Amino acid sequence: MTQTITRKFLYESDYLLWTQETIAKLKARDFDHIDFENLIEEIEDLGRSYRDELESRLDVLLSHILKRLYVPLPNDYNGWERTIREQRKQIRRRLEKSPSLKNYLPEIFDKIWQDVIKEVREDYPQYDFPDLWQFDRDIDTLLNGNFWS
Template identity: 60%
Template sequence: MSQTPNLSSLYDQDILLWSEDTVAKLKARDFDHLDIEHLIEEVEALGISQKKELISRLIVLLEHLLKRLYVNLPGDYNGWERTIRTQRSELEVLLDTAPSLSNRWELSFDKAWQIALKNVRKEYPQVSFPDAWSYDRAIEQLLNNDFWLQSTEEN
């Protein structure tokens, strides 16, 4: 029974060492000596972290898409497009690593859209941004479509 306080203090003192100890115990199937409370906490945190990363990357992607589409600063287009490519790549990796995140796409998009729109409106108060995303919001489209090319083709 004295294992739990030691495990707890190990967790508080050195989470990396705690993690390595926990993995070793799991591999050895030594379930009786696991710090279950902290293990549950860490597994929950992992899921939360993945959901937050999806929203965070979508915010950055949408901010830069909005800038590229609506802010007339051609000198900045290259930098914005570079950020768009980076975020798209990172989102692809994230969705490949955790495919179930695609089930949260719509909910995450809505949250990210509100934050991205608020941010760009604050950054560029003189620009009239739309209240709603005017383009296809499907994963495949957001990760691959250069919407600004569509925008110029339509004009």
């Protein structure tokens, strides 16, 4: 009981030290003294954070693609295109580290699309945007397509 309280206290009071001690215990195979409850929670959070990052980057990517395609403000094109390139680069990097995230993309695309289309319509009510994404949804198209050429 005291060890559980001590482990939980360390996790709550000094997260970095908790991670270092947990790693040391795992390497030493000292499984009797590992704070499994918080370790499991941290691993779950890590997976969630990867999915959250993909959602966020996809949101920004789609938003800027839409603006670049449908908002005729040439002075803004360069900024939107730079943002598109940056989001694509970051998504590529994340997918290289976690290829299984590619399977998550079809699951979230419609939800992200609905959020994006609502926001761009609110930001640019004077322009017409399509109700549906008009291009392929596969990751290669999203990361490489030049939709406005």
